[in-house]
Amino acid sequence: MLDNMLSYSGGLVGLIILILDLIVIFEVMNSNREITGKLGWSLLVFFFPVVGLILYFLLSGRSEHNARYEAIV
Template identity: 45%
Template sequence: MGVEVGGLLGLIWLIIIIWAILKVAKSGAGTMAKVLWILILLFFPLIGLILWFLLGPKG
């Protein structure tokens, strides 16, 4: 049972990260800011997602 739950949570986490990256890419921020946020989200997923929710580009 542990593998199924871990797999499902991993899939949900992947969907959330992809959603955040798409939101960053569609935002009105400058190109360098977008690249920086996407790199942060890719290399530091948990911390990057929290920082993006708090400090990331809005709109």
């Protein structure tokens, strides 16, 4: 039983990373960054999914570039 659960855990982790990558790419495309910044972040996340996610959430300055988002009150 445990072996069966462990065999599917890699697929679940991959699915979670894919979903997070898609969220980051959509967030980058909707930000007010220049096109080179959008392209750079998108390529980083596309070619290095795990490292790109970590770097994006740590270094991207998301609060500065999310002017297009409206606050939900």
